[in-house]
Amino acid sequence: MIPRPKTNASVSPKGSLETLSQREVQQLRETGSGSVYRLFRQCALAILNTGSHSDNAKTILEAYPDFEVRIHQQDRGIRLELLNAPADAFVDGEMIASTREMLFSALRDIVYTQSELENKRVDLDSSEGITDYVFHLLRNARTLRSGLEPKMVVCWGGHSISTDEYKYTKKVGHELGLRGLDICTGCGPGVMKGPMKGATISHAKQRIHHGRYLGLTEPGIIAAEAPNPIVNELVILPDIEKRLEAFVRVGHGIIVFPGGAGTAEEFLYLLGILTHPDNRDLPFPVVLTGPKSAGQYLQQLHAFIGATLGEEAQRRYTMILNDPSEVAREMAKGIKAVTRFRREHNDAFHFNWMMKIDEGFQRPFEPTHANMASLRLGRDLPLHELAANLRRAFSGIVAGNVKENGIRLIEEHGPYEIAGDKAVMQPLDELLRAFVSQHRMKLPGGSAYEPCYRLRA
Numbered sequence: 025m026i027p028r029p030k031t032n033a034s035v036s037p038k039g040s041l042e043t044l045s046q047r048e049v050q051q052l053r054e055t056g057s058g059s060v061y062r063l064f065r066q067c068a069l070a071i072l073n074t075g076s077h078s079d080n081a082k083t084i085l086e087a088y089p090d091f092e093v094r095i096h097q098q099d100r101g102i103r104l105e106l107l108n109a110p111a112d113a114f115v116d117g118e119m120i121a122s123t124r125e126m127l128f129s130a131l132r133d134i135v136y137t138q139s140e141l142e143n144k145r146v147d148l149d150s151s152e153g154i155t156d157y158v159f160h161l162l163r164n165a166r167t168l169r170s171g172l173e174p175k176m177v178v179c180w181g182g183h184s185i186s187t188d189e190y191k192y193t194k195k196v197g198h199e200l201g202l203r204g205l206d207i208c209t210g211c212g213p214g215v216m217k218g219p220m221k222g223a224t225i226s227h228a229k230q231r232i233h234h235g236r237y238l239g240l241t242e243p244g245i246i247a248a249e250a251p252n253p254i255v256n257e258l259v260i261l262p263d264i265e266k267r268l269e270a271f272v273r274v275g276h277g278i279i280v281f282p283g284g285a286g287t288a289e290e291f292l293y294l295l296g297i298l299t300h301p302d303n304r305d306l307p308f309p310v311v312l313t314g315p316k317s318a319g320q321y322l323q324q325l326h327a328f329i330g331a332t333l334g335e336e337a338q339r340r341y342t343m344i345l346n347d348p349s350e351v352a353r354e355m356a357k358g359i360k361a362v363t364r365f366r367r368e369h370n371d372a373f374h375f376n377w378m379m380k381i382d383e384g385f386q387r388p389f390e391p392t393h394a395n396m397a398s399l400r401l402g403r404d405l406p407l408h409e410l411a412a413n414l415r416r417a418f419s420g421i422v423a424g425n426v427k428e429n430g431i432r433l434i435e436e437h438g439p440y441e442i443a444g445d446k447a448v449m450q451p452l453d454e455l456l457r458a459f460v461s462q463h464r465m466k467l468p469g470g471s472a473y474e475p476c477y478r479l480r481a
Contacts, residue, residue, distance in 0.1 A: 030091075031109055065091065067243055071130060129257075140161075154383075157266070170372070176207075177207060177208065178209070178275035180290045181283040182286065182287050183249050185282055190218050196222065196281075197219030197220060198223065200355065201223035211239020212251065264389075265387065268293050272376060276359045279310075279311045282322070284459045285425065296415065297382070298340040312342070313351050318345075322343060332410065332414060382408055384409060396416075396477075403448060420442075425465055
């Protein structure tokens with residue numbers, strides 16, 4: 025492994041988290057043994073690696089085995105001492121401003137999450153309690169801003185996409201920005217960066233000085249998909265389920281671009297929620313789109329949804345090929361309907377309280393070999409249950425592809441076994457084969473993709 029340049033530095037927060045209690049500092053000082061410290065170290069290393077071309081969390085962690093973060097309490101607040109940190113995060117000895125902001129956002133979210141759990145103010149035994157927890161995490165991060173008209177567009181898609189697809193996401197982001205809309209993504213590279221980059225230009229053209237580029241992530245993902253530098257609001261949720269709920273609670277509409285297993289996971293999560301009977305009349309615009317070169321991919325994903333979840337799920341989104349302006353117009357029109365609906369029903373603009381999310385979509389899924397093998401995948405299941413289990417299957421594949429724990433499990437025990445009815449497994453196999461052949465599972469330029477799963481009907 026080629027040695028990477030490292031540096032030592034001392035850095036203080038600016039505007040996001042100036043003080044910690046003695047108990048919180050002690051939790052973080054448990055170097056080498058404390059779980060809170062290990063979690064923050066992992067997230068901090070990912071943030072300092074912003075711009076990295078690796079999507080393997082294990083590789084990034086192994087590249088800096090001697091990286092340390094020390095937390096010091098001082099009369100003016102707190103200070104972080106970084107030892108053997110990635111040198112690319114600094115310019116002439118000063119940490120890049122966006123990197124510093126995100127570093128302390130990570131500290132803020134991890135400390136608050138742990139504090140809430142320890143104080144037992146969180147009711148994780150009920151659906152309402154989980155939603156309330158997500159609300160408090162977002163409010164603590166100052167993400168929820170009352171009084172603002174709905175204009176947050178969530179953009180989902182892959183981190184491993186072609187140049188043509190990436191340029192298309194920038195064009196769509198540009199059209200969204202021209203209409204005064206803000207962008208929320210998973211905060212990493214690829215589709216998570218393109219729409220933000222496009223929107224920055226159009227916001228400048230429209231003299232919008234406070235455009236929002238919100239990035240929502242979780243510890244297992246952030247190490248593999250380091251935040252892109254355009255993100256000006258970063259929130260780290262405790263797990264993938266809280267992250268997905270945050271997307272649909274703060275977003276006013278969602279655009280799904282080309283991607284791989286992670287995108288399919290997000291899409292299935294969304295459709296499983298929108299097809300719930302309680303959400304049948306809830307306006308929430310969803311657009312599936314991509315450039316002309318991604319036409320085959322869009323049709324494959326559309327066909328997979330039809331084969332597994334049926335026409336009811338297909339009716340909850342609009343598919344638009346190679347037309348950024350039409351995508352933005354459709355989204356702007358849909359958000360106007362959302363605004364009218366929330367006014368009529370006295371629902372908050374900043375948090376979608378009325379959307380029903382079944383507990384099956386909220387409970388954390390641990391992608392062990394046993395859990396993956398026991399997933400029920402059959403057309404005899406209620407639509408929302410099948411969607412939830414398919415979402416879990418893709419969540420496991422994402423873990424096996426890029427997450428540190430998932431990669432280690434695959435190395436120790438071999439590929440996951442995923443079984444189900446032929447009516448579901450055949451279209452699933454076809455979709456996954458297409459993802460592999462189109463290089464949608466990993467970033468290009470690395471070694472050939474080795475599937476972390478085996479399917480059987």
